[in-house]
Amino acid sequence: MALKNEVQLKVQEIYMAFGGVQALMDVSFEVKKGEIFSIIGPNGAGKTVLLNCINGLYHPQRGQIYFEGKEITRLKPYQRAKMGISRTFQKIELFKGTTVLDNIRLGRHIHLKTGLISGSIYFGKTAREEIEHRDFIEREIIDLLEIEHIRDKIVGMLPYGLQKRVELARALALNPKIILLDEPLAGLNLEEVEDMARFILDINEEERWQATCVLVEHDMGVVMDISHRVMALNFGEKIAEGTPPEVQKNPNVIKAYLGEAEELYVTRR
């Protein structure tokens, strides 16, 4: 997709510490609209903390976050969700006892306009609204992610790879402008990794979605293949930012990954 030069997400010198541990030390970066922006770094570098700050689960002690020009640093997570920021979790956070469809519907909750009373009667406008949402879920999400066969299955009974896909489905139900993906490929087998990478590209490139993706991932092969830009963190500090080849060549990055240096260059092809 043709990148617009418009900044969608701007993170400015955020600082976050848990007691004596400094998780993020004045990290700044900008994500452009329509971009796949990856954040890499060794374990404990602060990648997930950063995503938690962006979607509002954590509030940084210093610094500001802007989304489409508006400051969102102090907003609650649901307010940010309403603005179009959605995310998936590294450890699957689904409702394991309910069906796939119900989990996805829940991601759509924020767009429901009817109240409790009219919802319980299910008549006229309410019924129409519900059918519209179901239509959206079927056409845009279930078809895209190829999960027709598990639509009515209980999430907890599904294999891990499919649960990851449901997690992504729920995040999409929000109809996000930007989607924060926290290690979507962890624990998947080779085929599932390729599927998931394809879905991320679809979400980013299909005209229907054109969602900006912020990707936290350890699978360097995929990161370097699909990202427009990459940022590297180490112990809460930003050590590099640029296109995949630039970051790969950066001496700081190689140093941070010392011992893992070869892995950085391994691609899947």
Place this chain on the structure above:
Amino acid sequence: MSHVAKWEEIEITKDLTIPKLFLRSTKKYWDKKVAMREKEFGIWIPITWKEYYENVKRIALGMTSLGLERGDKVAMIGDNRPGALWAEMAAMCVGSVGVWLFQDSLIDEVQYIIDHSDAKLMVGEGQEEVDKCLMIKDRCPKLQKMVWDDPKGMRGYDDPILISLKEVMKIGEEVDKKEPGLFEDMILKGKGDDICLLFYTSGTSALPKGALLTHYNMLTMGQNLMRVDPYVETDDFVSYLPFAWIGEQMMSISCGIQAGFTLNFPEEPETAQENIREVGPHVMFAPPRVYEQMVRNVQVKYLDASWSKRKAYEFAMKIGYHVADLKFSKKLIPWYWKALNYLAYIGVHKKLKDHLGLSRIRDTYTGGAAMGPDHFRFFHAIGVNLKQIYGQTEIAGISVLHRDDDIKFDTVGKPIPETEVKITPEGEIISKSPSVFQGYHKMPEETTKTLRDGWLHSGDTGFIDTEGHLVVFDRTKDVMTLNDGTKFAPQYLETRLKFSPYIKDVWAIGDNKPYVTSVICIDYGVVGKWAEDRNIAYTSYPELSQMPEVYELVKKEIVKMNKDLPPVAKIKKFVNLYKEFDADDDELTRTRKLRRAFVEDRYKDIVNGLYSNTNNVHMDTTITYEDGRVVHIKTDLRVMEVPQ
């Protein structure tokens, strides 16, 4: 049977073609009847005959604008969906010839068939098929255009050989506006003796051969089948088996267009079983593996059920089996057995049938490969009218069939009307009917070998029993000569063993050998579950298959089957293979028949191991994935003896 009256036989002349009949049906039903349904986005979407007609017209006219002419070949590949059937019908309307490929064909197979058939046009489903086309197009210079259907993932493709089905239909619509009546004219030009399908058979030994079938072949076959089992326009049929299999063409095209029943297309291949249950078809035709899978599902659920449910099932099945055996031996069923069977039906069989999607089934057939007697009895025990079909692609699908009141599970029934079946002095099954094919495409020698004086030589060995039923022994070249000189059909052993839920595939060996042995492919899902329940840890198929506990499990199953066999045919040793047999590795045909000559060569180390004094075989080989990746495997396999 009340439905007999509603079926009207049509007159099949040498002038009648499938498109002419299609035209007749569309005029008759127009927007008053649903021609097909497809489940999409979670909803069954009906398509009337009018829409069917309009779509076929647009595609046909669009195809002619792309340069398709009478007699040209159109190759098609992809899952079952309305678009696929429209394209096939459109190609026939133009007067060209349809060539179907299995959707999971590897690049080399696709290239061979596209090139050998001289296909000018290729119609594929989506990105996967487009990728295959782009990889072979330089090696298939006759291929001019590739039409794709599903836009998913297609945004980055701009090769000039590609065109979307939507685009083709748009072009067709404009042609129709300019020249109304052109479509009907094209159809009227067709004659019954024109070739309509070029069908590549999945040879168990050599390269695929392309059988040429005419409209007359296809229509007479459908009619003669329906003279035995009439289908009516209110019937439902689920189209989910590959169109590249003649059995699916026979139902969806030749019978479908004559009976006018509704075709139902599942949402995705993975949802087919669920969708079948939603539809509840009246008619079904599938190869044995589909039924084997159904039985396995029931057996696995049984193993998992509570004590009381297991007892109820055992009791009901005992009754069912008894009644079924009485029916098979054509004995009168006493009233008390009928009463008991009714109770068993209400309590268990009815629910089983519903879960298998067979609650409304009237006629269901198995064909294309051998089915074991145990599977066969199972379906009759739960009250499913399962019948054997025997035929070849070369006779448009079917020549022999069971009759409703005359079912014997060790035979394939009697010839359908207008069909003669004989046995040559050498024991080969030969047949003659109006549906016998016209020859192989570009293979005159093969044609003269198979087609002699109008008789189709099947290459199968068999005999006709005292009641006139045909018994198919096996492929002539597969029949084994045992130690004591008796002839024995390996597929008998194989299908018997496959009744065990733990065993997915079997290869029986014993031709001119001192004793009989077998190579077993365990069912990963079922054995995996079995192992988990017993806290046996494993990480992969190769590891699981070599577990001592799993060997014991398989041994028990073989001992059980050995009991019913003559001493000389009993399996004496076996090996659990480290992988399942796969068509991608050339071990099976695309219709999942074992390619014996090939596996014998590939696994000659295993065969040597089975006939020597070792209990270990070392294997060094490769596995091919669908995308062409090849993985090297080195492993040791245990050889186990079965106590006699």
